[in-house]
Amino acid sequence: NAGVTQTPKFQVLKTGQSMTLQCAQDMNHEYMSWYRQDPGMGLRLIHYSVGAGITDQGEVPNGYNVSRSTTEDFPLRLLSAAPSQTSVYFCASKFSPQTFPSSPLHFGNGTRLTVT
Amino acid sequence: AQKITQTQPGMFVQEKEAVTLDCTYDTSDPSYGLFWYKQPSSGEMIFLIYQGSYDQQNATEGRYSLNFQKARKSANLVISASQLGDSAMYFCAMREGRNTGKLIFGQGTTLQVKP
Numbered sequence: 057n058a059g060v061t062q063t064p065k066f067q068v069l070k071t072g073q074s075m076t077l078q079c080a081q082d083m084n085h086e087y088m089s090w091y092r093q094d095p096g097m098g099l100r101l102i103h104y105s106v107g108a109g110i111t112d113q114g115e116v117p118n119g120y121n122v123s124r125s126t127t128e129d130f131p132l133r134l135l136s137a138a139p140s141q142t143s144v145y146f147c148a149s150k151f152s153p154q155t156f157p158s159s160p161l162h163f164g165n166g167t168r169l170t171v172t
Numbered sequence: 173a174q175k176i177t178q179t180q181p182g183m184f185v186q187e188k189e190a191v192t193l194d195c196t197y198d199t200s201d202p203s204y205g206l207f208w209y210k211q212p213s214s215g216e217m218i219f220l221i222y223q224g225s226y227d228q229q230n231a232t233e234g235r236y237s238l239n240f241q242k243a244r245k246s247a248n249l250v251i252s253a254s255q256l257g258d259s260a261m262y263f264c265a266m267r268e269g270r271n272t273g274k275l276i277f278g279q280g281t282t283l284q285v286k287p
Contacts, residue, residue: 087273098176098263098277106273114274146217153273158224160207161275163217 058082062147062164069137069171077132077167079147086152088130089161092116092143099146105130106153137171144168175199176266178278185254186286192239193249193281195264205267206247207275208238212260220262223247254285 063078081088089104091114101114105124119141121133130149134141148161177196185191197206208220223231223238231238239248251258261282265275 089273091277096279098279099265099275100277101274104274144215148217150273153267154271157267157270158205158222160219160222161217161273162219163209165216 060147060149060162060164062145062167064167065165067167067169069134069169071137071139071171073137075134075137077134077145077147077169079130079132079164080128081130081147081149081162082128083149083162084127085149085162086127088124088147088149089114090120090122090130090132091146091148093146093166094143102132102145134169139171142169142171175268175276176264176278178262178264178281180281181279182282182284184284184286185251185258187256188253190250190252191254191283193251193262193264193283194246195248195278196244196246197264197266198245199266199268201269203270206238206240207265207267208236208247208249209263209265210258210260211263211280212257217263221249251283256285256287259283259285 060081086107090102091099093099100116103122105111145167147164150161151159204225206223210218221233221236223240235252237250261280263280264278
């Protein structure tokens with residue numbers, strides 16, 4: 057099983073450029089989310105989705121957009137990259153929180169993004 | 173206010189010994205869940221163990237157990253018989269409320285196992 061697949065693994069952007077981080081899962085998970093990981097700060101939630109067509113903001117949503125047109129895919133768009141967005145980005149998914157509250161998040165392998 | 177606190181930035185343990193990684197949390201919601209994840213140097217996030225706020229017994233999964241002290245709001249991870257492969261960053265995370273997938277993460281603890 058592929059699980060949660062993130063592409064690309066590494067990316068370098070110049071300030072002001074835009075890009076999309078891809079995330080796909082094949083576990084039929086209703087819930088999907090994006091986190092960023094910065095040294096000394098753990099992981100912080102950017103955006104999340106409880107199902108196709110439904111998205112909401114997390115703790116640090118500024119500068120990012122998401123959409124959820126299918127159950128499987130949850131891309132993260134950086135609109136105009138800034139050096140402060142240099143980070144490691146993780147996509148994660150799980151079964152419906154309402155039905156399976158104790159089920160864990162399954163994480164992709166991360167995307168390391170550098171903005172110069 | 174910090175919701176999840178891991179006060180040990182780095183720890184060392186001798187191979188085959190047990191080690192406890194500390195995690196304290198803060199919530200006013202009676203329904204919550206606590207998760208521990210391991211992040212090896214390769215970067216992936218690996219789920220280890222879960223404890224629900226209403227669970228009567230401490231969670232265990234193989235060599236991992238959770239020392240859950242509800243009144244103290246602590247959920248410490250105990251790794252028994254440490255192995256070299258346990259060297260990694262460990263994150264404690266909390267689900268605040270029942271019907272949410274959102275997790276709040278601590279800052280992490282780096283564990284190094286010495287041969």
